[in-house]
Amino acid sequence: MSAPSSALRTGQDPYHLGHAPATGVPEYTGHGAGGPAPKRVVVGYGFWLFILTDVILFASFFAAYAVLVHARAGGPGPRDLFDLRTTEIETACLLLSSFTCGLASIAVARRSLLWTEVALAVTGLLGATFIGIEIHEFARLVAVGAGPDRSAFLSAFFTLVGCHGVHVTAGLLWLGTMMAQFRAKGFAQNIRHRYLCYSLFWHALDIIWIGIFSGVYIIGVLMQ
Amino acid sequence: MTLLGKLSWQALPLTEPIPLYSGAAVGLILVAIIAWVAIRGYLPYIWREWITSVDHKRIGVMYCILAWVMLLRGFIDAMMMRAQQAVAYRAPGFLPPSHFDQVFSAHGTIMIFFVAMPFVIGLMNIIVPLQLGVRDVAFPTLNSVSFWLTCAGALLVNISLVVGEFARTGWLPYPPLSELAYSPGVGIDYYCWAIQISGIGTLMTGINFVTTILKMRAPGMQYTRMPVFCWTALASNLLILAAFPVLTGTLAMLLLDRYLGFHFFTNTAGGNSMIFMNLIWAWGHPEVYILVLPAFGIYSEVVSTFSSKPLFGYRSMVYATMAICLISFTVWLHHFFTMGAGADVNAFFGIMSMIIAIPTGVKIFNWLFTMFGGTVRFKTPMLWSIGFMLSFMVGGMTGVMLAIPPADFQLHNSVFLVAHFHNVIIAGVLFGIFAGYTYWFPKAFGFVLDETLGKWAFWLWNIGFWVAWGPGYITGLEGMTRRLQHYDVAEWHPWMVVAAVGVLIILCAVIVQIAQLVVSIRTRERRRDVTGDPWGGRNLEWATASPPPPFNFAVLPNVHDQEPYWDMKIYARETGHLATPEPDYQPIAVPRNTPTGFVTAFFAVLTGFSLIWHIWWLVMVGLVGAYVTFVVFAWRDHDEVMIPAEEVARLDRANRAARTAALQQGALA
Numbered sequence: 001m002s003a004p005s006s007a008l009r010t011g012q013d014p015y016h017l018g019h020a021p022a023t024g025v026p027e028y029t030g031h032g033a034g035g036p037a038p039k040r041v042v043v044g045y046g047f048w049l050f051i052l053t054d055v056i057l058f059a060s061f062f063a064a065y066a067v068l069v070h071a072r073a074g075g076p077g078p079r080d081l082f083d084l085r086t087t088e089i090e091t092a093c094l095l096l097s098s099f100t101c102g103l104a105s106i107a108v109a110r111r112s113l114l115w116t117e118v119a120l121a122v123t124g125l126l127g128a129t130f131i132g133i134e135i136h137e138f139a140r141l142v143a144v145g146a147g148p149d150r151s152a153f154l155s156a157f158f159t160l161v162g163c164h165g166v167h168v169t170a171g172l173l174w175l176g177t178m179m180a181q182f183r184a185k186g187f188a189q190n191i192r193h194r195y196l197c198y199s200l201f202w203h204a205l206d207i208i209w210i211g212i213f214s215g216v217y218i219i220g221v222l223m224q
Numbered sequence: 225m226t227l228l229g230k231l232s233w234q235a236l237p238l239t240e241p242i243p244l245y246s247g248a249a250v251g252l253i254l255v256a257i258i259a260w261v262a263i264r265g266y267l268p269y270i271w272r273e274w275i276t277s278v279d280h281k282r283i284g285v286m287y288c289i290l291a292w293v294m295l296l297r298g299f300i301d302a303m304m305m306r307a308q309q310a311v312a313y314r315a316p317g318f319l320p321p322s323h324f325d326q327v328f329s330a331h332g333t334i335m336i337f338f339v340a341m342p343f344v345i346g347l348m349n350i351i352v353p354l355q356l357g358v359r360d361v362a363f364p365t366l367n368s369v370s371f372w373l374t375c376a377g378a379l380l381v382n383i384s385l386v387v388g389e390f391a392r393t394g395w396l397p398y399p400p401l402s403e404l405a406y407s408p409g410v411g412i413d414y415y416c417w418a419i420q421i422s423g424i425g426t427l428m429t430g431i432n433f434v435t436t437i438l439k440m441r442a443p444g445m446q447y448t449r450m451p452v453f454c455w456t457a458l459a460s461n462l463l464i465l466a467a468f469p470v471l472t473g474t475l476a477m478l479l480l481d482r483y484l485g486f487h488f489f490t491n492t493a494g495g496n497s498m499i500f501m502n503l504i505w506a507w508g509h510p511e512v513y514i515l516v517l518p519a520f521g522i523y524s525e526v527v528s529t530f531s532s533k534p535l536f537g538y539r540s541m542v543y544a545t546m547a548i549c550l551i552s553f554t555v556w557l558h559h560f561f562t563m564g565a566g567a568d569v570n571a572f573f574g575i576m577s578m579i580i581a582i583p584t585g586v587k588i589f590n591w592l593f594t595m596f597g598g599t600v601r602f603k604t605p606m607l608w609s610i611g612f613m614l615s616f617m618v619g620g621m622t623g624v625m626l627a628i629p630p631a632d633f634q635l636h637n638s639v640f641l642v643a644h645f646h647n648v649i650i651a652g653v654l655f656g657i658f659a660g661y662t663y664w665f666p667k668a669f670g671f672v673l674d675e676t677l678g679k680w681a682f683w684l685w686n687i688g689f690w691v692a693w694g695p696g697y698i699t700g701l702e703g704m705t706r707r708l709q710h711y712d713v714a715e716w717h718p719w720m721v722v723a724a725v726g727v728l729i730i731l732c733a734v735i736v737q738i739a740q741l742v743v744s745i746r747t748r749e750r751r752r753d754v755t756g757d758p759w760g761g762r763n764l765e766w767a768t769a770s771p772p773p774p775f776n777f778a779v780l781p782n783v784h785d786q787e788p789y790w791d792m793k794i795y796a797r798e799t800g801h802l803a804t805p806e807p808d809y810q811p812i813a814v815p816r817n818t819p820t821g822f823v824t825a826f827f828a829v830l831t832g833f834s835l836i837w838h839i840w841w842l843v844m845v846g847l848v849g850a851y852v853t854f855v856v857f858a859w860r861d862h863d864e865v866m867i868p869a870e871e872v873a874r875l876d877r878a879n880r881a882a883r884t885a886a887l888q889q890g891a892l893a
Contacts, residue, residue, distance in 0.1 A: 035443040035780060042362050046435040053427055053469045060473035060506075064488060064499055071494025073487075148486050152494030155486035159477065177855055185861075194858070 040193055047197040051204045054167075058208050061160040062215065069220075071152035078157075078220030081146055083137075087217045090133050091209065094168075097126035098206045101199050108195055111187050117179055123202070124175050127168055134165050157216065164212055167205055174198055229838035230410065235388045242323065246300075247386035276817040278364035279774055280349050283371050285668055287346025288661070290371075294338040294378055299734060301331035303727050306692070310724035312710035313717040324709040325392035326411065330381065332395025333415060336511070337422060338378045340649065343657045344518045345374075345429055348457045350668050351660075352433065354765035354772060355451045357442025357781045357788070360815060362435035363428075365857070368821030370425040370432065376825040377422025380832050384414040388836070391415040394707065396504055397478065399489035399497040404482045410836050412482065416475045417832040423472050430464030433457060442764070444783035448542075451763045451786075452535060455542050456521030459549040460514045466553070467510040474503040498563060505556035513552040516648065517545060519656025520587055523609045526659050527591045529759050530606035531598030534787055537590040544583035544590075551580045561632045570629040577627035581620055588613060603759065604678035608659035611686045612651055619647030622697065640700025643693045650689050658685070666753040670770045674751075677740035684733035692726025695719035754882045755892065762790040769879040775812040775867055778876035779804070796887055802880060809873040813864040820857045824850060 037045070069078070104119035138158070141147065148158035178198050185191050237243040261267055274282055304327050308317045319327065353361055361367050384390040391411040393402045402412045437458045441450070450458075478500065480486040487493040489500045528535040535541060557565065557573035591613060600606065622644040626632050635641055658681075666672045699716045711717075744751060757766040767789040768777055781788055792803035831846030833839075886892045 036358055036440040042435060042439050045439050046362055046431050049431045049434055049465060053431070053465050056466060057469035057473050060470045060503055061477075063503070064473075064477060067496060067499055068488070068494065071487075071496065073493040075493075148480075148484065150493070152487040152490075152496065155477075155480065155488055155495075159480060159486065159488075173851070177858065181858065184859075190863070 039189075040196070043193045044196050044200070047200055051200060054204065055208070058160070058163065058211070061156070061163055062211070065156040065160045065216065068152040068156040072154075073151040075151040075154065076144075076146050077153065078216075078223065081141060081144075082217050082220050084217060084221055086133060086137060087213060090130050090137075091213050093126045093130040093133070094206055094209050097123045097130070098203055100126065101202045105195070105199050108187065108192060113182060113186070116182055120175060120179050120182075124172055124179075127172050127175070131165060131168055131172070134161070138162070160216065161212060164205065164208055167208075171198075171202055171205060174201070227839075227841075229834070229840070231387075231837040231839065235410075235837075236386065240323070242319075243385055250382070250385070271819075272817070275822050276368075276819045278360075278368045278815050278817055278821075280353050280361050280364065280367060281668060281772060283367050284346045284349030284351075287342045287349060287371055287374070290375060290378060291339050291341075291343035291346060291657075294334050294342070296734070297382070298331050298334040298339055299730075301327045301334070303731065305331065306720075306724045306727040309708065309711075309720045312708075313714070313720070314712050315710065317710055319709065321709045322389075322392060325707075326390045328707055329391045329394050329411075329415070330384075333391070333419075334378075334381060335649075336395065336515075337419060338374070338381065340515045340653050340657070341422075341426060342374055342378075343661075344460070344515055344653070345370075345426070347522070347657070347660045347664065348433060348460075348518060351664055351765055352454055352457050353436065353440075354667070354768065354776060355454050355763050356437065356440065357445060357764045357767075357777060357783060358436070358440045359776050359780075359812070361432050362440055363432050364815040365818055365820055365863075366428050367432055368818070369824050370429045370821075372821040372825030373425030373428075373828055374422045376828040376832065377418040377425070379829055380414060380418040380421070380836075383833065384411070384418075388414065396508065399478065399481070399500050400491050400495075402478060402482075403490055405490070412478075413836040416479050416482075417835055420472060420475055420479075421828045421832050423468055423475075426464055427468045427472070430461040430468065433461040434465060437461070442777075442780050442783050442788075445788075446783075448539070449783055449786050449788075451521075452524035452538065452541050452545070453518070453521035453763075455545050456517040456524075459545045460517045462549055463510045463514045463517075463552065467507045467514070470503055471507040471511075474500060474507065477503075498560075501560050501563065502556070505559045506553070508559065509556040510552045512648075513548055515653045516656070517548065519612075519653045519660075520545070522656045522660040522663070523591060523612060524587075525763065526605040526609045526663050527594050529663075529761055530601045530603055530609075531595045532601070532760065533594055533598040534762070534790075535590065536593035536596075537586075538786060540586055541590050544586040547583040548580060551576060551583070555580055555627075558627055558632070561629045562636050567629075574627050574629045574632075578624055581624050581627075584620060588617070603662075604673070604675055604682060605659040605663035605759075607679060607682045608655045608662070611682060612655040612659070615651035615655070615686070615689065616648060619644060619651055623648065635700065637705055638700040639696045639704045639706055642706045643696030643700055646689075646693050646696070650693070655685075658682075663759065664765070666758045667756075667765055667770050667772070669748075670753055671744065671748040671751040672753055672758050673744045674740050674747075677736055677743060681733050681736040681740060684729055684736060688726050688729030688731075688733055690726070691729055692723050695723045695726075755886045756879060756883070757789075757793075757892070762787040764789050767792060769875070769882075773872075773875040774814050775872065778809060778812075778872050779807045793892055796883075796892060800887070802883060802887065806877070806880065809869045809876065811866045811869045812872055813866055816863050816865050818857065818860075820853060823853045827853060 036042075100119050100122045104116050104123060107115035107119055141154075146154055148155045175198065178195060181191050181194070237247070261270060274286060277283065304319060305324070308319045308324055308327075311317050317324075349361070349367070353359070381390070388410040391397055391402070391407070391414065393407065393412065393415075397407075397412050397415055400406060437450070437454055477486070477488040481488050481490060481495070487495040489495050489497045491497075524535055524541060555573055555577045557563070557569065558577045561570050561573070591609070602610075622640070626635055626641060626644060662673055662678055699719045702713075702715055704711070704713070704716050753770040756768055756770040756772075758770070759766075764781055764783075767781060781792075784791060795803040827846045827849040830849065831843055834842035834846060883892060
């Protein structure tokens, strides 16, 4: 048995919990040796876990799509419906918006309110363009009688792609809130943590879109 | 389209006496409780100290209260089913089929989602941060939101008792029966929205606890020094993260089928109901381990404490836990071997299902070897643990029987299966919950529960369980299928009467448990846990006062090995004074209370209810309300309050004095 350490005996709280770390305090590692991790790590980590769960949600929709892609009930298939040109524009919008979201991160790091707001506004515009094209695309499909109630394949398609669209829409709502918060509260610590989560979310939607673009659209027009 | 969607006076069960009177009775009791609370002037206290609390201990207690209340509701359903099957031999019984179907569906839904889950999560809430030696979970406000969303789900299920109907499909709404074509009523919608709302709460709990356990531990608390309950909580919450999104996705597909005419699981337009079976059990089987792993953790704590020995095979316990965590995702198909996936697939899942019994067996041996050579004290929590080991063995072995595909083809959907899962869930999860409830009650409330009544409850539960579910194994082998509203096989009838007697014995057990709580509260002054360590505990939850102060520890403990509190006690006994001298007390920041969780849940209920009844404008109101709540919360500037150093000093000195006194009397066990 080892005796309680000197820190314990002197009665000091060596990790100074609930306060900003004082100078000379050992580095927080979050790996057990150094006590609880700092707030930035905890917030970012928690949000990472949320993104992982979101990816699993998409995985279940991907799985249903993979099973049902041939269940067309005599209706149209991917080749009859998908227009790669439109989807390429959508992809370009979303990937560019991730780039501008990254620029906003740099602006936040440099504490430039103007450039943060500009980069976020461009991100929002690109995201809104993406959503606009997607809604237009969905409306076109419904108009030609290829709505989600036509066949199991189309149900799975609309759910998978629509779920991503709902996420982007929620992201836009969050982005607007985020911009207002930067204006109202500046670069406070909790706002920066929140922005960290927001950018993780936005980039993750890109990754999922790449899965949809290749797994649904490209493979869709290639297969029978 | 009308203003209230599908809702009308016909939704009330004015012609059905049982739901009408029971609903009225529940309503009256609720009104009476609220009136009593209001008249006594407790409302501000309850709002300030409980409803808006973000303290993990308070939230944990509220989870446990919710679970207890819902346990009574689910148990009433159980009694109704047992009574029905006891009298429905060549007779219609007293429950018409449509009502009997709702009763068994509600029973399963409530017992899994609103009893076992909240109880397990409640105990984790109270104990995990204390065992890790930290001040709270990673996201205290999110924790409150999780709890209130779980409450929102429970409320919706209970509203269905009076307004409309509940699902008639069993606790998992298998399509195509659950599709609009065959279940046009609101029962499935109640089920789905209740589970979606509480499922979001559970998912956020998972995020919260994984972050807490991986990122917030006391200095020196390496992975190999974490108490086994924390390990099992970690495994359980990892499973929540990986499994609950699948549940959300699956129910979303069912809802899309029902609300917007999609064709995921329909019989027409290419729908495939087996996707539902696969996805729901890809969540459902891990769910079993989400419940039972924390129970295993509780047994580990209890067996070690009451054997006065460190846990035997700590590392193998950790490996076994994490092995179960992984393997639990590779067994789901054993719930439908009869699907027709073929011999190869069935053999794989059969073998995996048998393999998962191995780490479970490792745990049983570890507990036995912990007891071996120890000074075993047969307190109530220890009795629950031993009762568990004996009964759970049978449940585990019938599980291995069911894992053999050819045997499963005979036993599928029989009462044998129902007996098996009641055997593992009652004798595994519920006994663990009761062990944890008795073991940690003094930590949460500062006084010990009555031992005599606790032992009575244990024996009555144990005997009652076997009298109630032993017959299930027999009639199941005799070919009785599950969920029978009536039957005409003479051989089954005596066993069903026996089972009804069993449920009466359990009723006595539940009454004794309520009596135990009432008696203990009334005599609490002489059962005070003064030192904070009533059982001779070994882990950090016992190193602080009972109940712990809002900040848990005045100074975060420094951890040097697997049983940090045991070390402190040995040090104290050897030196004659407490292991740590009085610290230089500092003010401590704790998270500020917020009604965010409560308000979110209010809007969740509003949204869920209006979705169920197709009141679209109210859905919008609910969603906008939820968003506004989110923004208001995001806008607040002060999210912490300071506890002054004097207050920290006062609380900590009181506990130090009690411990010093106990030490001098040689009572610091």
